[in-house]
Amino acid sequence: MHTKDNCATCPAHNKANLVKLGINLENVDFVITMAGNPNTGKSTVFNNLTGLRQHTGNWPGKTVSRAEGGFIFNDKRYKVVDLPGTYSLLSTSTDEEVARDFILFGQPDVTVIVVDATRLERNLNLVLQILELTDRAVMCVNLMDEAKRNNLEIDIRTLSKELGIPVIPASARRKEGMNELLQAIEEVATGKYLCRPPKIKSRSKKLKHAIETLSVKIKESYPRLQNVKWVAMRLLEGDNSIIEAVRSGEIGNLHEKQLKRE
Numbered sequence: 001m002h003t004k005d006n007c008a009t010c011p012a013h014n015k016a017n018l019v020k021l022g023i024n025l026e027n028v029d030f031v032i033t034m035a036g037n038p039n040t041g042k043s044t045v046f047n048n049l050t051g052l053r054q055h056t057g058n059w060p061g062k063t064v065s066r067a068e069g070g071f072i073f074n075d076k077r078y079k080v081v082d083l084p085g086t087y088s089l090l091s092t093s094t095d096e097e098v099a100r101d102f103i104l105f106g107q108p109d110v111t112v113i114v115v116d117a118t119r120l121e122r123n124l125n126l127v128l129q130i131l132e133l134t135d136r137a138v139m140c141v142n143l144m145d146e147a148k149r150n151n152l153e154i155d156i157r158t159l160s161k162e163l164g165i166p167v168i169p170a171s172a173r174r175k176e177g178m179n180e181l182l183q184a185i186e187e188v189a190t191g192k193y194l195c196r197p198p199k200i201k202s203r204s205k206k207l208k209h210a211i212e213t214l215s216v217k218i219k220e221s222y223p224r225l226q227n228v229k230w231v232a233m234r235l236l237e238g239d240n241s242i243i244e245a246v247r248s249g250e251i252g253n254l255h256e257k258q259l260k261r262e
């Protein structure tokens with residue numbers, strides 16, 4: 001027999017707390033985004049949460065521009081932004097730039113990083129790049145069914161401890177793990193879970209000084225720009241797309257463009 005308390009924590013009860021809103025994006029409380037390498041199941045998760053039908057299929061590069069949808073979970077309204085897959089924030093193909101720009105300048109409340117459980121090591125490169133930028137992220141280890149089929153064991157607890165963020169195993173195609181993912185998103189969005197991702201500490205004094213000096217100058221020209229240190233690093237490395245964006249002033253527009261919240 002179930003007591004009332006048991007009932008409130010069982011998955012069947014919690015499922016009822018998700019209301020898929022499709023393209024209804026009015027008065028949102030939080031903006032979240034689906035980021036990750038190509039073909040990891042981002043759009044499948046997006047569809048599960050919003051009830052929309054973004055194109056999915058078993059080859060990389062299907063999502064080529066931003067898609068937006070909404071849902072309500074535990075009475076809070078969320079906007080979800082589905083992004084094209086990207087291997088790195090340093091990539092420069094057009095669809096990868098769409099992803100990079102939103103992750104960097106869109107100020108999502110939570111970045112959900114969807115990774116492929118069978119290609120975890122390769123996927124962690126982007127995860128660590130994103131964690132250099134934001135303290136509010138959740139990692140969804142998707143395709144767990146495939147991992148199990150291949151007898152891969154994934155130590156979810158240790159991953160979560162080392163990355164300092166919630167890590168949720170899922171099989172999005174079977175709609176498994178979605179409720180746990182929603183709970184984790186809610187905890188990070190509301191500040192109940194404080195993420196503590198590791199930061200690179202090995203930069204030399206000289207490099208730190210150069211980044212600081214350049215950051216001050218960038219901030220003078222673009223006071224509202226986010227992730228100024230990341231931009232400064234790219235300028236120092238000679239990243240052509242960022243140099244051009246700063247030179248032309250496009251970097252300011254990039255930021256404004258991402259911030260439009262319906």
Ligand SMILES: Nc1nc2c(ncn2[C@@H]2O[C@H](COP(=O)(O)OP(=O)(O)OP(=O)(O)O)[C@@H](O)[C@H]2O)c(=O)[nH]1
Pocket residue numbers: 037038039040041042043044045055056057058059060061062063064083084085086142143144145146170171172173174
């Ligand atoms: N076996 C298995 N397949 C999955 C799972 N989740 C998604 N897929 C499949 O993986 C393929 C890629 O899924 P998508 O949702 O299109 O992936 P994506 O990350 O949006 O891909 P891009 O937009 O191209 O970057 C599709 O064939 C999905 O049906 C899962 O949990 N298990």
Ligand SMILES: [Mg+2]
Pocket residue numbers: 042043044055056062063083084085
């Ligand atoms: Mg997609």
